[in-house]
Amino acid sequence: MDDIKKLTGAAAVITVAGAAAFAYGSLIEPRRFEVREETVAALPPGSKSLRVLHVSDIHLVPGQQAKIDWLKSLVALEPDLVINTGDNLSHPQAVGPLLDALAPLMRFPGVFVPGSNDYYAPSMRNPLSYFTSPSKVKHEPKALPWPEMFNAFGKAGWVDLTNRNQSQVYGRLRLDFSGVDDPHLGRDVFAGFPLGSSTGSGAPNVRIGVAHAPYQRVLDSFTDADADIIFAGHTHGGQICIPGYGALVTNCDLPTWRARGLTVWENNGKTVPLNVSAGIGASRFAPIRIACRPEAVLVTLTAKSAAT
Template sequence: MDGGMTLAGRVRSVGRGLAATAAFGAAAGAAAAGYGMWEKNQFVLREESLAILPAGHGPIRVLHLSDIHFVPGQRRKAGWLASLADLAPDLVVNTGDNLSHAKAVDPLLEALQPLMRFPGVFVPGSNDYFAPTLKNPASYLRGPSGERQNAVELDWPRLRSGFGMGGWVDLTNRTQSLVVKGLRVDFSGVDDPHLGRERYAGWPRGTRGQDASAHLRIAVAHAPYQRVLDHFTEDGADLLFAGHTHGGQICLPGYGALVSNCDLPTWRARGLNEWHSNGRTTPVNVSGGIGTSRFAPVRIACRPEAVLLNLTSRS
């Protein structure tokens, strides 16, 4: 036998190395999870500017909320939502997924009450209809989530009624015109495309000759599937609001989102971009969202956000 390590010694050495690697991996995973749970409460306001209003109109300040995924007891989130009323927006746009718990309707409405002093519109997301289910968080990285089995229904009618009583307009597969700071704004909204529920209602019909006057067309949807963006772009929308993606929720610094939870390219999972379809172009604001599923309460390199979009005139 030579003077080297015995076979048994080599086995013990390899075993210690594997154990150390496993311990390091577990520690790194725990650190990432801890960071992710901290970041999910680091709320930020993203501000954007867009010159799309008819000449002589504006500015108009639009506050975009999406994917709140509220759970009872989220006092920090509730306080931050209420504080957004200090921005005094001219319009609030809510693109759905407000809930993440069967008992969240009342505390959510209480948190949003200060914002209901301002005109608003809304559409639902799948998590307004159904509660999230417990599953492997890593499944989020496999691509768009599928239809839930044995889903628990949420009290969407009461949430919708609460929004309506607060003065916000329901755009679920319907249209509505509002006057915002003297400008006629035509809205067209759809039910959640992630559930395949969208039905296009066109645009509000004005009185004879009214379409020749200055106005703005805004489309509102929860999930920014390409078929939805194509439709509204080709149908003459001036601006489109959507959410659903959570901005990727788990991102790589310097790279960005790994998934968008729909067929939207991942580099478009958060932010203000232009969408092109059949020779037309529409600005699209995709919110990175405010919350997470209560069963995957982490964000990494993707802080929760509300968006303040400052609309100004073209000239």
């Protein structure tokens, strides 16, 4: 009888703890937005610093006013450039609220690539499958109004880097971008980096790789092409993490210890800084975060030393 009472008591404690963790992960942590700040020496010697605001995985649903208000507040950071690495939507009616949320930031120069949840609405599935293998689209999902979003970004001056490259001028520095369509959908085609004009090949420049999902093949392509820094999202930082340990999954072939933050990617003897954002939201069917606060990232790119 005593053993039964002990087991019953333990089960009750586990149930209460699980309920508390679920409540925290669904009601509290998803609203604990933060700005992570990083500094990376990636620019040519003598260059003026460049402040890059990296936003990713907003997964907006109409009515998420706290998220919308926080996104609007990011304008106070006054970045020189905004990089959006996709998965902006999580609902067919979210484009209007998304554009409202991002309107203050769209006054700054920006570039973007799409994620799968820009093209397609998320669907319900077994949540345990997320921990066994990267999720894949197994049937034709419901299309989202991504052309409306793309057009609005373009009208604001943000550059679409979907399987393409483009250069922009920042002061005396040339920003050479290369982006890919969502690798998670297998749509990525690396276009290389811009070559510059015939008279500007020697101008100071920085090569910036942009992708939604940081699959190793994509990171390798950017690295082999002498990228100076890479920006990606998709992982949600693991989304449900173990305190003191970190992410259990990345939903791609990226090692879990790289699920969030600034690391260095290496391939064929070359290295490049890699910034993976933990993202701002999550699928509306799994709006839970534990030990993984939602984030935007302010990356200050500074000049390399002359000896680098």
